[in-house]
Amino acid sequence: MKLEDRVRPQIKAMMRPQHGGDVWGKGEILDYSSNVNPLGHPEKLNEYIVQASEGLVNYPDDSSLTIREAIAERYAVAVDNVLVGAGSAEIIRLFPEVFVSPGDKVLMPHPIFSEYGFGCRLMGAQIIDAPLSEENDFRPDMSELIALLNDVKAVYFCNPNNPTGKMAAKKEVLELVAAAAKKETMVFLDETLLELSAKDAQVSCVDSIESYDNLFIIRSFTKSFAMPGLRIGYSFGNKELINYMNAGRLTWNLGTVEQRVGAQLMRNEQNHVKKAVELLESEKVRMYREMSKILPYPLPNTDSYFFFCPLYQLKVKSPEFRRAMLERGVLVRDCSSFGSPCENYSRFCVKTPEMNSRFLEALQETVESLSR
């Protein structure tokens, strides 16, 4: 038998998800393609890493107790409501391993972050897309999503959504959770992009986890502390749910350095996140105002700290726009991999005032060169 015939069919058909942040080998560029804290990581991060690297001769604490305690304290939940992973990416993978069986239907708005579909496809699930309306700037319509909940094992929701930047109110999200509960459908809620928004406290559903046994929420250190290179994600659910997730979790999934550094950041560096939120709030207003002067058409505004910019009237697709910006030293996200109609959009974030001025210059030059 050929190796090809021994592989699971889900693997043979698999396309790896694509992401932004592909800066390697590109020299000195400004990365606007990944949505991380514009202030970079906290000044003391390297100090925390050095302190954390003692005793690596031992295996990590498999229960990751210290970091889970720090997270539980920050969010005012019990330690048993918290599960951590090597980035939220690991937790995204674990969820369908625990809840989704081959042939199950899972529902997700489209476009949305690609890792959910990847994990579900690996488990042999059938993915039902609920297209977000382009005419309505991709605003989520909860009643449409709720209407599709029949016979669905899990529904995914990303708040704010990647790549569109649109946010649903807490009330709307909890309506989805309540409707899904009636249908015995799990809700996977991604709040990894919410923490850098001024609306975090008002929109987050973390304080509702003990009220619903079908609600599972992920968050991450990656964006808030600008550290994609260390892999630390975390999640919340009621205790029974977290128990089941924990049962399927990879052993020693979080290294000792990650556990210790994560606990320090959670306890000591909340101010760093707060400062970034203030900066992003003012800079996104300036970016929007300046981009509206540069682009020869109205730019849809964002609920988040990244823009999902239509390219139709520039008469380019996302890869060409990315190339043109990169020639001017700025990396933006080619959105083609999110599926149609995202090949007609580009995604880019907001950073510090100086960097944003350089971004705006590159945008001006790109728009001029494309309009010639």
Ligand SMILES: Cc1ncc(COP(=O)(O)O)c(C=O)c1O
């Ligand atoms: C919406 C969303 N969720 C989750 C992730 C995964 O992040 P990490 O594994 O670094 O926590 C990303 C990364 O781009 C993301 O954009």
